[in-house]
Amino acid sequence: EESRKNRANRQLADDIHTMGPKSYAFMREKLKQEDPNKEEPSKAKVYDASRKRKNGKSYKTNFDKTKQMI
Secondary structure, eight states, X not given: OHHHHHHHHHHHOOSOOOXXXXXXXXXXXXXXXXXXXXXXXXXXXHHHHTTOXXXXXXXXXXXXHHHHHO
């Protein structure tokens, strides 16, 4: 019962990251090292980088509205 309930709840999540087991701290540090001035990346930049898909893959929903709000 609990497994079915959790599966249904996961299907409701629209805004998921695609980083796998890597943490946001890892992503921030990677972006910081790639920056020519070694500055901390903004939350918007981390958000965008954490939701990139491989070529040929796409999200079920469109996140343009969310990106515009950032």
